[in-house]
Amino acid sequence: MPEYIVILMEPKFPGNIGSVARAMSNFDLGHLVLVNPCELGDDAYRYSKHGRYILENAMVVNELSEALDMADIIVGSTGKPTDSNRKFLREPITPKQLATFMASKTGRVGLLFGREDRGLLNEELKNCDILVTIPTHEINPILNLSHAATILFYELFSPPKSTRVKTFAGSKEKKVMNKLFADLLEEITYQPYKKEKTKVMFRKIVARAGLSSNEFHTLAGVFSRAVKVVKRLKQEK
Amino acid sequence: MPEYIVILMEPKFPGNIGSVARAMSNFDLGHLVLVNPCELGDDAYRYSKHGRYILENAMVVNELSEALDMADIIVGSTGKPTDSNRKFLREPITPKQLATFMASKTGRVGLLFGREDRGLLNEELKNCDILVTIPTHEINPILNLSHAATILFYELFSPPKSTRVKTFAGSKEKKVMNKLFADLLEEITYQPYKKEKTKVMFRKIVARAGLSSNEFHTLAGVFSRAVKVVKRLKQEK
Structure with missing residues (x-):
């Protein structure tokens, strides 16, 4: 410089x-x-x-x-x-x-x-x-x-560097989130032909939003609960 | 822009x-x-x-x-x-x-x-x-x-050139999305004391992710389906 x-x-x-x-x-x-x-x-x-x-x-x-x-x-x-x-x-x-x-x-x-x-x-x-x-x-x-x-x-x-936007929820946390979302699609018998595309879309949205750790835990909690409720209701039928 | x-x-x-x-x-x-x-x-x-x-x-x-x-x-x-x-x-x-x-x-x-x-x-x-x-x-x-x-x-x-213009999901679409999320919390009997905070958090994530119209429709479809499935299962009990 x-x-x-x-x-x-x-x-x-x-x-x-x-x-x-x-x-x-x-x-x-x-x-x-x-x-x-x-x-x-x-x-x-x-x-x-x-x-x-x-x-x-x-x-x-x-x-x-x-x-x-x-x-x-x-x-x-x-x-x-x-x-x-x-x-x-x-x-x-x-x-x-x-x-x-x-x-x-x-x-x-x-x-x-x-x-x-x-x-x-x-x-x-x-x-x-x-x-x-x-x-x-x-x-x-x-x-x-x-x-x-x-x-x-x-x-x-601050001369040009590569513009990298940081994301916060770690890769392990993100895997958990994506798994929960996939489980939810499974339980609600989401249209099979749309499933893969929707999972990818959700993964991208989460990455782009740059979830904080707290946001990750709350949102994961919602999906996790939704999956459990659907499973339990099915068993009670 | x-x-x-x-x-x-x-x-x-x-x-x-x-x-x-x-x-x-x-x-x-x-x-x-x-x-x-x-x-x-x-x-x-x-x-x-x-x-x-x-x-x-x-x-x-x-x-x-x-x-x-x-x-x-x-x-x-x-x-x-x-x-x-x-x-x-x-x-x-x-x-x-x-x-x-x-x-x-x-x-x-x-x-x-x-x-x-x-x-x-x-x-x-x-x-x-x-x-x-x-x-x-x-x-x-x-x-x-x-x-x-x-x-x-x-x-x-004078932003960096971008070829693809995405429309933010409008405020009307966002209201629909937030309503669906709220309905989902309701159906899965989410803890009442956490409900408001979780809704606000979800609203922010969606805003921050800058959903395209297509993403909005897909995600809204998932929530809408989840709500319907839970409702139907409850009725079938």
């Missing part, structure tokens, strides 16, 4: 700076560089919460070039390319693609975010090695600065 | 409510329900920006139950389980897993977010069919409310 430097270009609202610092600490990022920012003021510290230490250690510089020099590679966050900048911009990648790309890299990566109102200017975008755009709906494509930053931090913090 | 309803439980800061509304419009979500919120005030509208229309159409209710009734399935956003609630909580899934799960579903899904300070209480978490936790760093695991919401919205807006 690379080492990340978060660079905010001329941020205008102290609350946003604080919010970015907070999100940085949520996702294990430490280096904040502010280029020609507004006065930090109380709001910045208030919004930073437990990320206050990041704000206190932030570096303030006057020129973007000073920040860019600190990183080996610059990732610029931008909206969808407009006609005016499409000519020279490479097509941006998504945050997920960025996370996949970065997962296997080392080095110092600058994550550059633009002003709240005008974003990054064309001249600034030209300095970026990679552009990233967060997919949004056309009705309102402009994200809050700290929201955009949070999404990138989040993606970079 | 399901239809989402965003539910904020007793939000305390107008700015957060506005920020959530803004993020909702970024990611094409429209239905906001506020349960016993603070006064909305200027900050809420100021932070909502182009998502102001969402705030203006937000529904305000007094009780969580009113909001829960609007959805077929409830997803609760929570931090990592603590020792005090680990006993009864299922292990939460990640936002990416949630997006994968939802990609192939339809129906009405409630996304429930807790208070800024105390999150969702144990009693409230028990109402959730699915729990989701955003992976964060242990140094500062507590996300800002609107940051957490934005990450979920973002993941659900």
Whole structure:
């Protein structure tokens, strides 16, 4: 994993700076560089919460070039390319693609975010090695600065792994459950041609629901009792 | 894709409510329900920006139950389980897993977010069919409310592609299923003191498994047949 430097270009609202610092600490990022920012003021510290230490250690510089020099590679966050900048911009990648790309890299990566109102200017975008755009709906494509930053931090913090949903009832417990369900089908003389399919379906539902141990015991209890009641009633006939 | 309803439980800061509304419009979500919120005030509208229309159409209710009734399935956003609630909580899934799960579903899904300070209480978490936790760093695991919401919205807006769309068994079908299960408990003279708890548990398992229409009909058929067999055997005695 690379080492990340978060660079905010001329941020205008102290609350946003604080919010970015907070999100940085949520996702294990430490280096904040502010280029020609507004006065930090109380709001910045208030919004930073437990990320206050990041704000206190932030570096303030006057020129973007000073920040860019600190990183080996610059990732610029931008909206969808407009006609005016499409000519020279490479097509941006998504945050997920960025996370996949970065997962296997080392080095110092600058994550550059633009002003709240005008974003990054064309001249600034030209300095970026990679552009990233967060997919949004056309009705309102402009994200809050700290929201955009949070999404990138989040993606970079937990890069893609295999998505395995955990199940809880153990395999032994699940066998018991499936046996009880099969017994129930037997006792109620369920249509033979549907039996196998129904058992498989039930097994899948149980796996998907991810039963807790307690849920397993309760549900198994219901089936077990149903089987016993039917058996007893048959004997009493 | 399901239809989402965003539910904020007793939000305390107008700015957060506005920020959530803004993020909702970024990611094409429209239905906001506020349960016993603070006064909305200027900050809420100021932070909502182009998502102001969402705030203006937000529904305000007094009780969580009113909001829960609007959805077929409830997803609760929570931090990592603590020792005090680990006993009864299922292990939460990640936002990416949630997006994968939802990609192939339809129906009405409630996304429930807790208070800024105390999150969702144990009693409230028990109402959730699915729990989701955003992976964060242990140094500062507590996300800002609107940051957490934005990450979920973002993941659900561009889910992994899925070819097969499954329809959630609708609320009418689910009522039929729950009635059949209740009938079965009745016929097998299930312990009365456990009956209510077991019914609730069954309802949750079914909701969580996200039954397809076909699965619903098959499972309902099994219960229906079991009830009939027991009834008939009793009469034949």
